[in-house]
Amino acid sequence: MASVSDIAEIGALVGDPARAGMLASLLDGRALTAAELARVAGVTPQTASGHLARLAATGLLKVEKQGRHRYHRLASPAVAQMLEGIMQVAALAPRPGRASVRVGPSDKALRTARTCYDHLAGRLGVAIADALILAGHLEFSEDGGALSASGAAFLTELGVDLPAAFGSARRARVFCRPCLDWSERRPHVAGLVGRAICHHCMERGWVRRIAGTRALEITPKGVLGLRTAYGVGLN
Amino acid sequence: MASVSDIAEIGALVGDPARAGMLASLLDGRALTAAELARVAGVTPQTASGHLARLAATGLLKVEKQGRHRYHRLASPAVAQMLEGIMQVAALAPRPGRASVRVGPSDKALRTARTCYDHLAGRLGVAIADALILAGHLEFSEDGGALSASGAAFLTELGVDLPAAFGSARRARVFCRPCLDWSERRPHVAGLVGRAICHHCMERGWVRRIAGTRALEITPKGVLGLRTAYGVGLN
DNA sequence: ACGATGCTACGGTCGCGGCCGAAGCGACGG
DNA sequence: CCGTCGCTTCGGCCGCGACCGTAGCATCGT
Numbered sequence: 279m280a281s282v283s284d285i286a287e288i289g290a291l292v293g294d295p296a297r298a299g300m301l302a303s304l305l306d307g308r309a310l311t312a313a314e315l316a317r318v319a320g321v322t323p324q325t326a327s328g329h330l331a332r333l334a335a336t337g338l339l340k341v342e343k344q345g346r347h348r349y350h351r352l353a354s355p356a357v358a359q360m361l362e363g364i365m366q367v368a369a370l371a372p373r374p375g376r377a378s379v380r381v382g383p384s385d386k387a388l389r390t391a392r393t394c395y396d397h398l399a400g401r402l403g404v405a406i407a408d409a410l411i412l413a414g415h416l417e418f419s420e421d422g423g424a425l426s427a428s429g430a431a432f433l434t435e436l437g438v439d440l441p442a443a444f445g446s447a448r449r450a451r452v453f454c455r456p457c458l459d460w461s462e463r464r465p466h467v468a469g470l471v472g473r474a475i476c477h478h479c480m481e482r483g484w485v486r487r488i489a490g491t492r493a494l495e496i497t498p499k500g501v502l503g504l505r506t507a508y509g510v511g512l513n
Numbered sequence: 514m515a516s517v518s519d520i521a522e523i524g525a526l527v528g529d530p531a532r533a534g535m536l537a538s539l540l541d542g543r544a545l546t547a548a549e550l551a552r553v554a555g556v557t558p559q560t561a562s563g564h565l566a567r568l569a570a571t572g573l574l575k576v577e578k579q580g581r582h583r584y585h586r587l588a589s590p591a592v593a594q595m596l597e598g599i600m601q602v603a604a605l606a607p608r609p610g611r612a613s614v615r616v617g618p619s620d621k622a623l624r625t626a627r628t629c630y631d632h633l634a635g636r637l638g639v640a641i642a643d644a645l646i647l648a649g650h651l652e653f654s655e656d657g658g659a660l661s662a663s664g665a666a667f668l669t670e671l672g673v674d675l676p677a678a679f680g681s682a683r684r685a686r687v688f689c690r691p692c693l694d695w696s697e698r699r700p701h702v703a704g705l706v707g708r709a710i711c712h713h714c715m716e717r718g719w720v721r722r723i724a725g726t727r728a729l730e731i732t733p734k735g736v737l738g739l740r741t742a743y744g745v746g747l748n
Numbered sequence: 749a750c751g752a753t754g755c756t757a758c759g760g761t762c763g764c765g766g767c768c769g770a771a772g773c774g775a776c777g778g
Numbered sequence: 779c780c781g782t783c784g785c786t787t788c789g790g791c792c793g794c795g796a797c798c799g800t801a802g803c804a805t806c807g808t
Contacts, residue, residue: 280600280601280603280604280695282530282533282534282537283530283533284600284603284604284606285527285533285536285537285596285599285600285603286527286528286529286530286532286533286534287528287603288527288528288599288602288603288606289524289525289526289527289528289529289533289599290524290525290528290529290765291524291528292520292521292523292524292525292527292528293521293522293523293524293525293526293527293528294521294524294525294765294766295517295518295521296766296767297521298517298518298520298521298524299517299521301520302517302520311784311785312784312785312786313783313784313785321766321767321768322767322768322769323784323785323786324767324768324769324770324785324786324787324788325766325767325768326785327785327786327787328766328767328786328787329766330785331786336606337602337605337606337607338602338606345775345776345784346774346775346776346783346784346785347775347784347785348784348785354602354605356598356601356602356605357602359598359601360595360598360599360601360602361520362598363591363594363595363597363598363599364520364523364524364595364598364599365515365519365520366515366591366594366595367523367572367573367591367592367595368515368519368520368522368523369515369519370572370589370591371519371523371571371572371573372572417688418688419688419705422657422658422659422688422689422690422704423657423688424657424659424688453652453653453654453657453658453659454657455657460515469657470654529795529796531796531797546754546755547754547755547756548753548754548755556796556797556798557797557798557799558754558755558756559755559756559757559797559798559799559800560796560797560798561755562755562756562757563756563757563796563797564796565755566756580754580805580806581753581754581755581804581805581806582754582755582805583754583755
C-alpha cells in the first residue's frame with residue numbers, strides 16, 4: 279500500500295514548475311518529444327532530460343523511442359485523473375486578484391473549447407453535457423454519472439462509437455465520469471463516454487486542434503453539426 | 514483556470530514528507546490539532562505550524578479554533594479525492610522490493626478494515642462492494658458507478674440513511690464512486706453511498722476506530738450484523 | 749494572579765535539488 | 779564516412795525552503 283514517502287515523492291515530482299508544465303502539456307493525451315517538452319517547460323534540453331528521466335522512472339510517463347526521437351506521454355489515465363484532481367483543488371484555492379489575469383486571445387480559445395486529456399472541455403464540453411442532461415440522456419451527481427438507455431441509443435444513432443462492452447444489449451446503462459471544468463466551473467463529460475464523443479467530433483471534422491495548444495477550433499461544418507446533433511450553439 | 518504554477522504549488526505542498534504525512538493522517542476525515550499533526554509528521558510544533566499555515570492558506574486545510582486548540586481537517590472532499598488519486602498513482606508506480614516491506618500487526622489490521630476519508634476500505638470495504646454487485650444492487654465501471662433502484666431499497670431497508678435528495682421517489686438511481694483499494698487493488702464504494710454505509714456501520718456499533726490509526730476493529734456484534742445484512746464474512 | 753499549555757513569529761543554519769555549460773553517444777542523411 | 783541533430787551524462791554553481799532554538803502571544807486551570 280502507498281506509504282507517506284510515496285505520496286510525497288509523487289507530490290514533489292508534480293511540485294516543480296518545469297515538470298508541472300510538462301505534465302500539463304501532456305494532458306491532452308498526445309506524445310511529445312523531449313525537446314518540445316523542454317520548450318514548454320522553459321528549460322534547456324539537458325535539464326528537461328533529467329526531469330523526464332525521473333518522471334519516467336516513477337511511472338508517471340511512458341517513453342517510446344522512435345528513431346532518434348523519444349516520445350513521452352502520460353503513463354496511464356490514472357495519471358491524467360490525478361492531475362485533473364490537482365487542478366481542481368488548485369482552481370478551488372482562494373486566490374485574490376486572479377480574475378484580472380485572464381483575457382488574451384489564446385486564452386479565449388482555450389475557454390471556448392479544448393481537450394482535457396481525451397475528452398472535450400471548455401464552453402463546448404459543458405454545453406454538450408448540459409444538452410444531454412436536459413434531454414434526459416445523462417445524469418450527474420457529485421460522485422458519478424450515468425448515460426441512460428435513451429442516451430446510449432441517441433449517441434449510437436449519431437454515430438458515436440460507444441465502447442463495445444457497453445453497446446451490448448445486456449447493459450442498459452453506460453457509465454461516465456463528470457469532470458469539473460476549470461473555466462466554466464461546471465461539469466463536462468469525461469470517461470469512456472467523453473472520450474467517444476470527443477473522438478466522434480474530431481472524426482467528423484467538427485473540431486480541430488489548434489497547433490501547439492490544447493485549444494480546439496470549431497469548424498464551420500462543426501457549427502452546423504453540433505447544432506443539429508446536440509442542439510448546441512456557442513454564442 | 515488553473516495555471517501551471519498553481520499545479521506546481523499544490524504539488525510542492527504535497528511533495529514535502531512532513532506535509533504529506535499530515536495530509537495522509539487527515540484522510541480519515543477527522544480533525545486533528547497542530548501538536549498531533551506535528552507528531553505524525555515527525556517534526557517540532559514550530560515547524561508543523563509553518564506547514565499548517567501554508568496548507569490552510571492554499572485551501573487544502575480548514576482550521577477551526579476551539580479554545581486553545583486549533584483543529585485542522587481537509588478543506589473539502591475534492592482534496593481527499595486528489596490525495597486518493599495521488600496514492601493510486603503511487604501504488605501503481607514500479608517499485609521493486611516493496612512487497613517485502615509489509616506485515617506487522619497494525620498493518621494487518623489496516624488491510625482488514627479501515628476508513629478511507631469517509632467510507633470503508635480494506636477487505637471489508639471490498640467485500641461489501643462485491644456483495645452489493647453480486648446481488649445486482651450496484652454496478653461499477655472504470656469511470657463511475659450506480660446503485661440500482663433495488664440497491665437503494667435494500668440499503669434503506671437496512672437502515673442506511675441515504676442522502677435525502679436521492680431518497681425521493683423521483684430518482685431511480687443513486688450515484689456513487691468506485692475507489693480503488695490500495696491493499697486489495699479492487700474497487701470499494703466511495704462517494705455519497707460509501708459515506709452512508711460507513712456511517713451506518715459505525716452507528717450500529719459494527720465497527721469501531723482503533724485509536725490513533727485509520728484501522729477499524731470489527732466488533733462481535735459487527736461480525737453477526739455484517740453477515741446478516743450483507744452476507745459478508747471475513748475469513 | 750500565576751504557571752502551564754498550545755500555538756505562532758523570527759532568525760540563522762544547512763542540505764537538497766534545479767539549473768546550465770561542456771562533453772559524450774547514438775541515429776539519420778548525404 | 780563525416781556532419782548534423784536529438785538526447786543524455788557529468789560537474790559545479792546557487793538559491794529555495796525545511797528545520798530548529800528562542801522568544802512571544804493567547805487561553806485555560808487553579
